[in-house]
Amino acid sequence: MNTIDLINRHRSIRKFKDLPIEKEKMDRILECGMRAPNTGNMQIYSIIVTEQRDNIEALSKLHFGQGATAAAFLTICVDVNRYHHWCRLRGCDEPYDNFLWLMSGTVDATLAAQNICIAAESEGLGLCYLGTVMYNTQAIAELLELPKGVVPVVTLCMGYPAEEPALSERLPLEGVVHQEKYHNYSDDDIERIHRIREEFPFNQEMVRQNGTRNLAEIFTKIRYPKKDNVAISKALLEFVEQAGMM
Amino acid sequence: MNTIDLINRHRSIRKFKDLPIEKEKMDRILECGMRAPNTGNMQIYSIIVTEQRDNIEALSKLHFGQGATAAAFLTICVDVNRYHHWCRLRGCDEPYDNFLWLMSGTVDATLAAQNICIAAESEGLGLCYLGTVMYNTQAIAELLELPKGVVPVVTLCMGYPAEEPALSERLPLEGVVHQEKYHNYSDDDIERIHRIREEFPFNQEMVRQNGTRNLAEIFTKIRYPKKDNVAISKALLEFVEQAGMM
Numbered sequence: 001m002n003t004i005d006l007i008n009r010h011r012s013i014r015k016f017k018d019l020p021i022e023k024e025k026m027d028r029i030l031e032c033g034m035r036a037p038n039t040g041n042m043q044i045y046s047i048i049v050t051e052q053r054d055n056i057e058a059l060s061k062l063h064f065g066q067g068a069t070a071a072a073f074l075t076i077c078v079d080v081n082r083y084h085h086w087c088r089l090r091g092c093d094e095p096y097d098n099f100l101w102l103m104s105g106t107v108d109a110t111l112a113a114q115n116i117c118i119a120a121e122s123e124g125l126g127l128c129y130l131g132t133v134m135y136n137t138q139a140i141a142e143l144l145e146l147p148k149g150v151v152p153v154v155t156l157c158m159g160y161p162a163e164e165p166a167l168s169e170r171l172p173l174e175g176v177v178h179q180e181k182y183h184n185y186s187d188d189d190i191e192r193i194h195r196i197r198e199e200f201p202f203n204q205e206m207v208r209q210n211g212t213r214n215l216a217e218i219f220t221k222i223r224y225p226k227k228d229n230v231a232i233s234k235a236l237l238e239f240v241e242q243a244g245m246m
Numbered sequence: 247m248n249t250i251d252l253i254n255r256h257r258s259i260r261k262f263k264d265l266p267i268e269k270e271k272m273d274r275i276l277e278c279g280m281r282a283p284n285t286g287n288m289q290i291y292s293i294i295v296t297e298q299r300d301n302i303e304a305l306s307k308l309h310f311g312q313g314a315t316a317a318a319f320l321t322i323c324v325d326v327n328r329y330h331h332w333c334r335l336r337g338c339d340e341p342y343d344n345f346l347w348l349m350s351g352t353v354d355a356t357l358a359a360q361n362i363c364i365a366a367e368s369e370g371l372g373l374c375y376l377g378t379v380m381y382n383t384q385a386i387a388e389l390l391e392l393p394k395g396v397v398p399v400v401t402l403c404m405g406y407p408a409e410e411p412a413l414s415e416r417l418p419l420e421g422v423v424h425q426e427k428y429h430n431y432s433d434d435d436i437e438r439i440h441r442i443r444e445e446f447p448f449n450q451e452m453v454r455q456n457g458t459r460n461l462a463e464i465f466t467k468i469r470y471p472k473k474d475n476v477a478i479s480k481a482l483l484e485f486v487e488q489a490g491m492m
Binding site for chain 1: 248
């Protein structure tokens, strides 16, 4: 399959067959992660590959039960610990423990993650990103024994797919892309852009089942309500500060 | 070419032919960006495509002259402005202006960026990520007329390649990947892992030309020294606060 078709058929896979990922295949996929572009070719990230059953179970719990049947969890972290260690051995400053490098490192870790995702899918594997890595950062860091200077920002659970979900909907291109400069949206724009999403059968069914007035309420009241966002932001910020990255 | 080979032959391209990117091709590439996984399928990002010569020149200046010959700049932003507008029209809370969604949004924007990168390369285009998007955030936001709630986090410059640079080196897999849990590095580990990097001819030449003691000094003294990192972190944090994302 050509690369563009492969990218266009991405689905999140949440149920996996009881099959391990071959070591050679896993290494090939991880090497693809390493080839991702990154700031100054400094590779300010680490990848924790968790494959033992008991460790997966413990990690899955911290992700609210997601990925329980996965063959592997990949936790991809911003990592200035390794870089600073090298600087120290070379008698240099250790200047990367700050907000700029948290942000650049998050971008670099994510570029590696998406290379891994696409390479894995090209090898017949399925996977799902777990945004919950930002929810339980402290507990995840303890479980994975992350030292100071290491912040988990992306988690992938991965394995051979045991489901074939339908393709999910997306906003039309004009809803996301701006030519030359940002063109702010009129009320009509917002209505038009979101029509496809609001009319998508799966979303209509969600609204009906939850007894909400509309789709926006699913997100703002049930899935990601304000009080949770504020509490998680606070905990995440505290973790980042303790990790020495603010 | 198969996808894994394509990923493994990535090079940053910084010089471009004087050729535009065909509209149909650009749309196909952008659609690949839209297919990237993202938190709750909320697509909390916007993509600004800059192709007019005068706009590219202005933008390139804010990136310290990088990408001056590119056919297009793509500035990919965390965007809660559009999502909140929709929530408002549906009579809902606007709960995504906080640190959690800055971080999740940065991951989502970057996943879209890397889909775009790989799709573009599969179509014969070349590109380079410009980490400088974090350096001049305020000025870039003004030039692109970004409203509150929109934070640029990734910039790609793109076009038909006018150079064929050598493949850059990477750390060995064992230097970045940890099995099951994070295994902190001994001094010997750090030495061994970095050998390939320190012996890479291009890097040795850089050390020689700059009259530095070693490669770490290139990064910590010349390219990304502490005082710059601290100043940029401060400005970036101020921008993010003004954008309402802390």
